[in-house]
Each structure stands twice: as structure tokens, then as C-alpha cells.
Amino acid sequence: MIAARESVKRLVNALGTVSCRCPGHSSGSAFLNSDASMKKEYAYEVAASNIRYGPGVTKELGMDLKNLGAKKVLLMTDKTIALLPAMKAAIEALHKSSINFEVFEDVRVEPNDHSFQRAIEFAKNGSFDAFVAVGGGSVMDTCKVANLCASNPNADLLDFVNAPIGKGLAITHDLYPLIAVPTTAGTGSETTGTAIFDFTEIKTKTGISSRKLRPTLGLVDPLHTLTMPERKSLLKEILSHALESYTALPYFEREPRPSNPKLRPAYQGSNPISDVWSLHALKVVAKAVQDCEDFEARSEMLLASVFAGIGFGNAGCHLCHGMSYPIAGNVQSYKAKDYPTDHAIVPHGLSVVLTAPAVFEFTYAMCPDRHLETAEILGADIRNKKQKDAGKILSDQLRRIMQDLNVDDGLNSIGYSREDIPKLVKGTLPQERVTKLAPRAQTEEDLSNLFEKSLKCY
Incomplete structure (x- = not known):
């Protein structure tokens, strides 16, 4: 009987090492593996209004x-x-x-x-x-x-x-x-x-x-x-939501695992159900970049916003959002067109997209397949492209889309300079709710480099 138990234990451990590592399947074996794996999440919960x-x-x-x-x-x-x-x-x-x-x-x-x-x-x-x-x-x-x-x-x-x-x-x-x-x-x-x-x-x-x-x-x-304002001016936020949630840290890599299911956070990391919503939203965005300003196109974009919301509302966003918060919070005089306000403002969609090319070139190595897949959805030709080029391919495609959408050319264009980078980094560091969901951990030096690369996009 003891020998049989040992055989089963060895088999379970072996399965844990060779089983599928995709988000839909890998967590089960991790749960059965070592005590160390018990610190990581093993489940995800999807909820929406x-x-x-x-x-x-x-x-x-x-x-x-x-x-x-x-x-x-x-x-x-x-x-x-x-x-x-x-x-x-x-x-x-x-x-x-x-x-x-x-x-x-x-x-x-x-x-x-x-x-x-x-x-x-x-x-x-x-x-x-x-x-x-x-x-x-x-x-x-x-x-x-x-x-x-x-x-x-x-x-x-x-x-x-x-x-x-x-x-x-x-x-x-x-x-x-x-x-x-x-x-x-x-x-x-x-x-x-x-x-x-x-x-x-x-x-x-x-x-x-x-x-x-x-x-x-x-x-x-x-x-x-x-x-609504011009439809194209609203695509930036949907784009960021969909991209960030699809490339977020997989849910089974997030830790600590909650001691009670009611403590499981709303932002849990990429997961198979959120992936479906995020990818569909991305496909609608890719089509909407080219579409005309008619009622049907605007209706599709409204639905894409819902799709992306369900995706990121459960998976979470990561670095673009974490870096966007001090960009919006430290604005001095920039006032976005189409925003009837009496105060300086960097709209949320703009603040998240300005760092996107730099961010996805930084994160690609942790999930190159997902970066290539999203680049192709957005219109990039990935035939005969190698995984090591995934970050640059997605970043270049994002720059093309941003130009099509008439997005401001980097942080310089909204009033920031190299001298502002330390305070932008300082404002990003406390945003652990989202920054810890990035597939790649980042240091203060990494954040400084990302802000530097985002001063000018084109």
C-alpha cells in the first residue's frame, strides 16, 4: 500500500512538470505540486454587471x-x-x-x-x-x-x-x-x-x-x-484595456492566494474567459480604426468597450495604467481638445496609450506569442517573424495606429520633459494594484527608461 502511494505521488509530480502550461490547464498541477506552489493562486472568478x-x-x-x-x-x-x-x-x-x-x-x-x-x-x-x-x-x-x-x-x-x-x-x-x-x-x-x-x-x-x-x-x-465625441478619439482606452488584460500576468502566477474566496481581488491576471472578451474587443478596435463615422460603427465601438470592460475588469490592466496615473495627476497646463473643462486635463485614454509602445516592447519576452497575436489582429504582418521580434512588431504597429488616430506625439507634446521623469516614477511606484500584474517585474530604473522612451513616440 505504501509503495502504491509513493507511485501515485511520483506520477502526480511528474504530471506537474510536463503538463500543459497554458492558463486554462496549468494551475491544476501546480495546486497538486510542492508546498511552495500553495502560495500562488489556483483559481479565478469572473464577474460583470x-x-x-x-x-x-x-x-x-x-x-x-x-x-x-x-x-x-x-x-x-x-x-x-x-x-x-x-x-x-x-x-x-x-x-x-x-x-x-x-x-x-x-x-x-x-x-x-x-x-x-x-x-x-x-x-x-x-x-x-x-x-x-x-x-x-x-x-x-x-x-x-x-x-x-x-x-x-x-x-x-x-x-x-x-x-x-x-x-x-x-x-x-x-x-x-x-x-x-x-x-x-x-x-x-x-x-x-x-x-x-x-x-x-x-x-x-x-x-x-x-x-x-x-x-x-x-x-x-x-x-x-x-x-459622443469623434469615434476615433475614444478608441485609445479600449485598445489599452484589451492589450493589457490579454498580456497581464497569468492568474496562476499571482500571489498570495487569498485565505478566503471573498478576498480574491477583482484584478486577477489573464485567464481564459477574460482572454475571449479582450481579444474580441481588440478585433473590433482594429476594424474601427478604418471604419467611417456612422451609427453602426459607433454602436460596435460601444459594445467593444463593454467587451474590454469584462476582460480587464477581471484580468486587470498593468504597466500602461500604472504609469498613466502620475501622467494625469501631474498635468500642468495641457487641455485636451473635445473636453469642455476649465481645468488642465490629460484624458485617461490618452494617458494610458502614450506609454504603450515602450511598455509592450518591454514586456514581450514574458509572453511573445501573445504580443505577436495581438500585433497581427491589429494589422501587422507577422509571417516569417521570430518571437524575439514580437515586442518591436507590436510597438511599431501601435505607433502606426496612434498616428492614424492623431494621438499626441509622446509625453513631450503634453508638457512633460526629461526633468519630470523622477516624479513620474515616484507616482508609479505605489500603483501595485496594476503594476504587479505586469508580466515582467520592473525596477525604478526600468520605469525611468520607459518614461524616457515615451517622451516622443514617432
Whole structure:
């Protein structure tokens, strides 16, 4: 009997060494292997908001709130969206179902901790039991945080902000229902449990990630794409979300493994289910770069944003996002076109894409096949190309796409110089929620080199 047990043990260990190493299969043998492997993750969990898609679906908003038993609703937007048809459609739907509601339209485009606090105070003082966000990522993220703190009056915003900037506490209380009505494509925030903001004290972005933050329902209405900015200006963020989630550290390499499944983070690393959504989003982006500005193309891009949101909302993003936070947080005077704001702003999509060519040339060696695959989807000819060239091929293709999209030529063009690199590195270091999901670990020197290479893209 002892000999039989030893034979089985040897067989299991042998299988662990030779079995398939792909994300869909390798974790099982790792789980059965040595004690050291017990520190690493062995499972992943995929979650997303319920999504309802269809032209005119916003008219169902009031009925949804009534079905949820809502007594008093906070309808949140920004001052620009407040004047657009999407907001009119939402208000009409609430009136039609006799929903009691109040409007908060003081959302800041690219929110910061101060604008979050204004929304939190409004929500706490209103005794709301349901929330609606009509707008882009800034509105949806602000609404998530207002809901988080209003549903637990003793909570402080920094309790839940990702460590080491905040305490990084798990959200354990139940939130009120939240319905998101996206009016633009890019963030995918209607699907995710993430809320991002500028932390003014340290001049960098940070955020909160938890499945508890996910909207109860996303009403994805393509009619709202008719008032979106130029479609091409919105592709940058979808592109980054899809690329980063597909090339993120595999989930079974992430550690530590949570002691309780409720502690498993929202961002878990690349996994077979997220891969499907990320790759499909990337294919839509590749087609959209060439497509004309018609309703069908805009609708496809709105769906691509949802696809990418489901992908990165579970796999996570990595270096482009980690480096983007101090880029946005330290902006001095740059004001993006098509953004009607009275303050300097580097839009999120722009801040993430400017470092992409340098980042993917840095990360390729850890998963060259995935870098080549995505380069081909985006239009690169990879016939007879070698894996050692994967980083350059993807980076060159990204530069071509960025030029097609009229993206600013590197960090220099938005007001940064070589002298700013140390503070950009300093702002990146605390972003462990995303930087640790990069397939390749990075030092301060690595980050300095990546920012240096991103000063000019073309």
C-alpha cells in the first residue's frame, strides 16, 4: 500500500512538470505540486454587471428602478451630459414610472478626491436607496464611490483605496442598487468594480477595486453614441484595456492566494474567459480604426468597450495604467481638445496609450506569442517573424495606429520633459494594484527608461 502511494505521488509530480502550461490547464498541477506552489493562486472568478443592450433601452430605466423597489433615487451626471438627449431620456423614464429622484450634476471630468467628497456628502445627506449614473467613466466612477460611502455612513473613502496609498480594506457591506447608462465608449465602467480618481495630495491617480462596486445593471443604449465625441478619439482606452488584460500576468502566477474566496481581488491576471472578451474587443478596435463615422460603427465601438470592460475588469490592466496615473495627476497646463473643462486635463485614454509602445516592447519576452497575436489582429504582418521580434512588431504597429488616430506625439507634446521623469516614477511606484500584474517585474530604473522612451513616440 505504501509503495502504491509513493507511485501515485511520483506520477502526480511528474504530471506537474510536463503538463500543459497554458492558463486554462496549468494551475491544476501546480495546486497538486510542492508546498511552495500553495502560495500562488489556483483559481479565478469572473464577474460583470448585468448588461442590457438595445437602441432606446434607456426608456426602461424607470421600470427597472420600480422593479428594484427604489423609493428615492440619486441621478448623477456632469454639466455637459445634463444638456444632452441621454439625460432627457433618463429623466422622462423616471417621470413615466413616477420615481422620486434628485439630480447631482457636479461631477468633475477626471474626478479627484475633492469632487468625490462633494458627491459623497450629497449622497449621504439625501437618504437615497438607489443610484443612477448617466455619463462616461467619470460619472460612473463618482456614482460608485457615492454609493459605497452612503451605504455605510461610517466609511471613509481612503479606507477602501488601494494600498499603499489607502488602507485597501475589503468592502464587506452591501451597496444600494446602481444602474449605469454609459454615454460614451472607452472606460467599460458599466461592467466593472473599479473607481479611479486623482489624489491631489500626491498628484497621481489611484482607485478602489471591488466586485461590490459593480453596477447592478448597465443599460447600453447605442442611441447615445450619436452625441459622443469623434469615434476615433475614444478608441485609445479600449485598445489599452484589451492589450493589457490579454498580456497581464497569468492568474496562476499571482500571489498570495487569498485565505478566503471573498478576498480574491477583482484584478486577477489573464485567464481564459477574460482572454475571449479582450481579444474580441481588440478585433473590433482594429476594424474601427478604418471604419467611417456612422451609427453602426459607433454602436460596435460601444459594445467593444463593454467587451474590454469584462476582460480587464477581471484580468486587470498593468504597466500602461500604472504609469498613466502620475501622467494625469501631474498635468500642468495641457487641455485636451473635445473636453469642455476649465481645468488642465490629460484624458485617461490618452494617458494610458502614450506609454504603450515602450511598455509592450518591454514586456514581450514574458509572453511573445501573445504580443505577436495581438500585433497581427491589429494589422501587422507577422509571417516569417521570430518571437524575439514580437515586442518591436507590436510597438511599431501601435505607433502606426496612434498616428492614424492623431494621438499626441509622446509625453513631450503634453508638457512633460526629461526633468519630470523622477516624479513620474515616484507616482508609479505605489500603483501595485496594476503594476504587479505586469508580466515582467520592473525596477525604478526600468520605469525611468520607459518614461524616457515615451517622451516622443514617432
